[in-house]
Amino acid sequence: METGVSSGPEVLQLRVVLRSISPLIWRRLLVRSDTSIARLHQILQIAFGWQDMHLHRFEIRGREYGVHQDGGAFFGTDAHETLIVQLKLRRLERFAYEYDFGDGWIHDLRIETTLLIDPKRVYPVCIAGRRAAPPEDCGGPLAFMANRSGYAMIGRGEARHELEDLLDEVEDEEWDILRYYHPDRFDQRAVNRRRAAEPGRHKVHENRDHPKKWMVSSQPSIAPSAPCGSVKSKIRCN
Numbered sequence: 001m002e003t004g005v006s007s008g009p010e011v012l013q014l015r016v017v018l019r020s021i022s023p024l025i026w027r028r029l030l031v032r033s034d035t036s037i038a039r040l041h042q043i044l045q046i047a048f049g050w051q052d053m054h055l056h057r058f059e060i061r062g063r064e065y066g067v068h069q070d071g072g073a074f075f076g077t078d079a080h081e082t083l084i085v086q087l088k089l090r091r092l093e094r095f096a097y098e099y100d101f102g103d104g105w106i107h108d109l110r111i112e113t114t115l116l117i118d119p120k121r122v123y124p125v126c127i128a129g130r131r132a133a134p135p136e137d138c139g140g141p142l143a144f145m146a147n148r149s150g151y152a153m154i155g156r157g158e159a160r161h162e163l164e165d166l167l168d169e170v171e172d173e174e175w176d177i178l179r180y181y182h183p184d185r186f187d188q189r190a191v192n193r194r195r196a197a198e199p200g201r202h203k204v205h206e207n208r209d210h211p212k213k214w215m216v217s218s219q220p221s222i223a224p225s226a227p228c229g230s231v232k233s234k235i236r237c238n
Helices: 037-047 141-155 172-178 188-197
Strands: 011-018 026-032 056-060 063-065 094-099 105-115 125-130
Touching: 026 037, 037 056, 037 094, 125 188, 141 172
Parallel strands: none
Antiparallel strands: 011 026, 011 105, 026 125, 056 063, 056 094, 094 105
16 A cells, blocks of 8 residues: 555554664654655654754665755755655555664654544644653663663662662763653653644644644653763663
């Protein structure tokens, strides 16, 4: 089944899985078929709690797409003008989105099914998911997996003195950020509350995707994704 042009826009049910992480970190999203590649980049950034601090790219059937950023590659097509429906992706066909070429966060995307637009719903919307995305700049999948238990202990609220054997000195500001992060935490309702509060959300009567970001987060609404560039070297692997 292809998502080819029909009498009007459809809704794509996307399953997105972060590669090389166990247990799985994933999201299930409903996105309109007339969403641009540039918009999809924004949706994925916020659905996983990334902060759009690094370069990115999509790889679809051997071709790269993305929004040009300073210091990054130029792409052959305009991501703001290229719509998902124009790619004619088949159901369950996999394509990839990579964020942060240093850490190498690769997201595998598949279209699970296509649905009719529900006039009572606002798109995009997250309908399921598990676990928080890793903190920014934490070193990539291997480093995250090695330090995952340390992040969980901080997120459970354990006292700093109880973690002396696990942690080197962590600055107070970094500790305050990490104590709101837990790798097993995912609040779907918080994600969609923030989505609903964003004035640029995609109403069903629009025929093109809104340029503003879909403001949601994979973390609790009180805490952004933890920027742990300096913290990653301070959590000792067992």
